[in-house]
Amino acid sequence: MTHAQTIQDPGARLHRRLAATAPICVGIDPVADHLPEDFANEDPLHGIERFCEGVLEAISQIAPCTKIQSACFERYGSSGVRTLERIMSHAKTLGLQVILDAKRGDIGISAEHYAAAAAGMDADWVTVNGYLGEDGVAPFRAAGLGVFVLVRTSNPSGDEIQAVETSGGTVAGLVAAMVDRLGRADSGELASTGAVVGATKPEAAAALRRLMPRSPFLLPGYGAQGGGAEGVRAALDGRGGGVLVTASRSIIRAWEQDRGPWIDAVKRAAGRFAEDIQTIVEDAR
C-alpha cells in the first residue's frame, strides 16, 4: 500500500495524485465485438478480461485513474460480475484510483447495499444518480466512497430534463447545489462529493463550477463527442485544478486506427491524451 492509499478521503487522495500527473481518466468499456484480433478465438468474457488487463497495464504509468463501466460486465450476468471483481482488483494492484461507473441511484438500505457492493470491489469512487435527492447519495459517502453525481451529461437527450429552467436555475443546477451542500462535510482541498459534467457544454460547465467550487468534475465527452479545450478550461476550479477528463473509446480502441501491436496503440493514445490535457490545464494557469 502506498502512502497515498492510506489517506482516507477519496477527494484528498485524488488531489494528491493529480499534483504529479495529468488529470486524466481512462474509461474501460469493453465490448466483445470490438476486441483486437489477438482475442478473436476466445470465449467473449475471457477475451474481455485479458484485454482489460492489458489496457490497465498499458495505461497505469500514464493515467492516475480508471473508470470501469459496470454494465459491460453485468451483461454477462454473475460470471461477468466475477470478471468485474477481478478487473477492479487488478486496477488497484497497479496503483490506479478506480471509479466504478455504475450510475446507481437508490435510497436507504438499498443505497447502503450498493455502497457495500462497490466498497467490496475496492472502488475509490462510484458514479451516482442524484434524482432521488440526498438520500440516494449520502449512503455512498457514509461508506467511505467518493461519489461523482450525474449533474449534466453529454448525451443528446440529457437536456430534456437537465437543462430546463426552474425558479432556482436549471434542473442540473438543483443537483449541483445538492452536490455542493454534501461536499461541505468533506475536508481536504478537493471534496469527495464530485460531479459528472459533459465537456461538450462549456457555458454550462462554467455555471456549474460556480455552484460547486470545491467538487472534482469528472468530464466525459472530450474528443470523441466533440468536447474540446474550452469545455475543460470552463470546468477548472479557482486554482486551475479540480477536473478529471475521461476518455474511453478513443484510448481503448486506438488500435483500430493504428498499426503495430494493439497495446502500443493504446499506450500511445493514452500518452497523447495526457499531453493534450496537461497542456490545456497548464495554459489556463
Next chain:
Amino acid sequence: MTHAQTIQDPGARLHRRLAATAPICVGIDPVADHLPEDFANEDPLHGIERFCEGVLEAISQIAPCTKIQSACFERYGSSGVRTLERIMSHAKTLGLQVILDAKRGDIGISAEHYAAAAAGMDADWVTVNGYLGEDGVAPFRAAGLGVFVLVRTSNPSGDEIQAVETSGGTVAGLVAAMVDRLGRADSGELASTGAVVGATKPEAAAALRRLMPRSPFLLPGYGAQGGGAEGVRAALDGRGGGVLVTASRSIIRAWEQDRGPWIDAVKRAAGRFAEDIQTIVEDAR
C-alpha cells in the same frame, strides 16, 4: 408457458393479469439480519435464497407480480448476483410477473448492456432512472422489457429535485411527459412504459396521472410509509385501473409481528394486502 406469457408486450401482459387479481406487487428485499429463526445458522446468502424461495411460493397464488431488489443481492458481489439469477428464475417458474428493481440509468450501449442483463434474467419489467432523458429509457423498451421510470419517489429528500417547479410543471412532470411520450409507441390498453409514483402524495399522483393517462403506475409507500387509500385512488386511470401497489417489508417481515410458522404469517399478510387494495380499487369504480 401459459397463454399470458406468450403476449409480447409487458403492458398488455400486465393488463391481462390484473383483470383477474388484486393489483398488488410484493417487493423482495431480503436482509440477512432480518430472516426468520429457521435460517439463523445458515450462511447469510444461502439463508436469503431459501427465504426468498419460501416467500415467492407463499405469495404466488395471491399476488400477480413481484419486485426483486437487485441491491440486496449485489451487496454479496458475484455470488449474490448468481443467487439473484436463481431467484428471478424461480419467480418466473411460479408464474409471477417480475420487476427487477435495479433503478439503472445509463445511455447508449451501456443502457443496452443493462437491458441485456435484465432480459438475461428473464425480467418482465425494470425500474429505470430518467434523469438522462429518453436515451436512458428507450434501450430497455427496445430490448422488449417494460420500464417503470422513477417519477416521484416516496423518500424524504425526493422533493429536493422532483417537486421543484419549472416552466413546464414540476421536475417530476418533465419526466412524466417523457414517460407518456415514449409510451405512445406501445400498443395495448396499458403502455409498457410506466412510472414509479409514491402512494404517499395523493395530489402529486393525481397530477401525474393526468400527464400519463395510459401508463401503469408502480406505487410504493402504501402502509409502512404512510400512504393510504387516497394515494391509490388518485393514481387510478380513467377506467379505474392502471395501478400496481407494491409493499415489501410489511409482507416479507410479517412474521416479526405474528405467531406460528413464518411462511403462514407472510401468506396472511399478502392476503390482507390483496383484500385491502382490491377493496380500495372496487370502491373507486
